[in-house]
Amino acid sequence: MxxxxxxxxxxxxxxxxxxxxxxxxxxxxxxxxxxxxxxxxxxxxxxxxxxxxxxxxxxxxxxxxxxxxxxxxxxxxxxxxxxxxxxxxxxxxxxxxxxxxxxxxxxxxxxxxxxxxxxxxxxxxxxxxxxxxxxxxxxxxxxxxxxxxxFYNSFIATFCHQIINxxxxxxxxxxxxxxxxxxxxxxxxxxxxxxxxxxxxxxxxxxxxxxxKVSEILTLLKDFKIQYVDNGQVPKVDLNSFELDLFNTFTSFIPKDYFPRKFTMHSDDRGAFVEIMRAGTAGQSSYSTTVPGITRGNHYHTRKVERFAVISGKALIQLRKIDSDEVFEYILDGVEPAYVDMPIWYTHNIKNIGNTELITLFWINEPYNPDDADTYFVKV
CATH class of the missing domain: 3.40.50.720 (NAD(P)-binding Rossmann-like Domain)
Structure with missing residues (x-):
């Protein structure tokens, strides 16, 4: 003021x-x-x-x-x-x-x-x-x-664009x-x-x-491509680090149709096993249950890396960049477990659109801190 x-x-x-x-x-x-x-x-x-x-x-x-x-x-x-x-x-x-x-x-x-x-x-x-x-x-x-x-703002933007393509x-x-x-x-x-x-x-x-050095940045970006885009693994990106900032920059160039990503399900006569998350960095895991018709979220982050994994029930995930009217929608079903990662500066939500309880697993790269939540509420 x-x-x-x-x-x-x-x-x-x-x-x-x-x-x-x-x-x-x-x-x-x-x-x-x-x-x-x-x-x-x-x-x-x-x-x-x-x-x-x-x-x-x-x-x-x-x-x-x-x-x-x-x-x-x-x-x-x-x-x-x-x-x-x-x-x-x-x-x-x-x-x-x-x-x-x-x-x-x-x-x-x-x-x-x-x-x-x-x-x-x-x-x-x-x-x-x-x-x-x-x-x-x-x-x-x-x-x-x-x-x-x-080819205009920075060589890093150019490298990200080229590697993704x-x-x-x-x-x-x-x-x-x-x-x-x-x-x-x-x-x-x-x-x-x-x-x-x-x-x-x-x-x-x-x-x-x-x-x-320019070559060192290029090496990191190529590694992000192999670990994250090709293998679905979040690389080692410490909190408040250059690597985290570079990673969030890199992921902003990934087309929105890259998601949802289906998990590999291993089934036998005992049931099924699905690996939800592999990461080179620490974080916080949690889960939620959501009754039919209810929407969670409607907020955005400015630095956090976050993954939504639907393992049971049917969900609609929506994303919208906060200065845009374009909404991206993904439908996930626990019959074929899948995940969507939330880009920074995109407000996002998840709604139970099925007739049964929705179970969602969440992973985020930093523990929740109410004094520095990096969570801003805006409707999708």
Whole structure:
């Protein structure tokens, strides 16, 4: 909240992009402090809408930018143009929202993308000095995370896409790269948003959280493919680790028709045996019984790896990415035991659609902690 105890109104230019959508969703988990102001790409083409947007915000996170184009001059002109439009809208409404500018470690490189970030930052700082506003520029290392655009957002998104689709990625430059996971970057933005009594102009480098060779990352991703996609085994991914973040990134590229996965049932005259879960990491197992017609769940996680295994009865499992209207549905029947894994940022539920009791086994990679449940309730 602000100093008056009011929710902080935050808008994000580039809300529909990789970083913007993750930050928008992340701020949705901070409803006790933040209210989100919707932004649409078309606002940059409408003075009226853009001016209405800036007037509605206490804080604007300016993420909208072009990262790649065959003509670098187009990148520069586009990014500088967006900054100028944002400044013009603020001046037209005579408002001074705090602006957080998403810059890049490429500021110091000899390319027009880096120059567009450096010059855009200077334009915002000049505006803040003249208008009495506040600008904080965050110089960000390489960012990775789920739902990235291959061949555009990061080499990790490209590698995941290629491996899932049976292609062999190529390492052009096997250098050590400094990385930050998108959830960690969103936390950095959040802390800057709620920070009080800041200087008018700030600029700082966001520290990377991992340094790794490109080839080492590729090896991990290939191993995820063998263990998880080919064999249904969750690999060794410790809590709060780079490997867990990379795994959640990798699984976001798996097509939704990969599930449900049927178990192998071993039967003899004594009955049947089914192996439910094999994992290289610790976790928590539980089960539920559900009477006909009842739905459980309707929540999402931002970091947890979770498996639903139906062993008796008939169930409908539904998934929906929280910023999408598309719903994925899976019908599982204990006659042929099967499982579905829950992707992060997808709200999910399970409903008993049969006439008998439904028995479901659950596995999750971390014990439930009521003080840090990572569970947010949203209907599918």
């Amino acid at each position: 602000d100093q008056m105890g009011q929710l902080i109104k935050v808008g994000i230019t580039g809300q529909g992009g990789f970083m913007g959508s993750h930050l928008f969703n992340f701020l949705g988990t901070k409803a006790e402090e933040i209210t989100r102001v919707d932004f649409e790409r078309s606002f940059f083409e409408s003075n009226v809408e853009l001016q209405k947007f800036v007037k509605s915000c206490d804080v604007i996170v300016h993420i909208a930018a072009m990262n790649r184009h065959e003509d670098e001059q187009v990148i520069y002109d586009t990014n500088i143009g967006l900054v100028k439009k944002l400044i013009d809208a603020c001046e037209a409404e005579n408002v001074t929202p705090k602006i957080l500018f998403s810059s890049s470690t490429q500021e110091e490189r000899d390319n027009l993308y880096g120059k567009s970030k450096r010059d855009g930052r200077q334009l915002l700082e000049d505006w803040a000095t003249k208008a009495g506003g506040k600008v904080a520029s965050l110089i960000i290392p390489n960012v990775f995370g789920p739902f990235g655009k291959p 049976g292609k062999e990625p190529t390492v052009i430059n096997d250098s050590i790269v400094n990385l930050i996971y998108i959830n960690q970057l969103s936390e950095v933005f959040f802390q800057e948003i709620i920070k009080k009594d800041t200087d008018e102009i700030q600029s700082y480098v966001v520290p990377h959280t991992t340094s790794c």
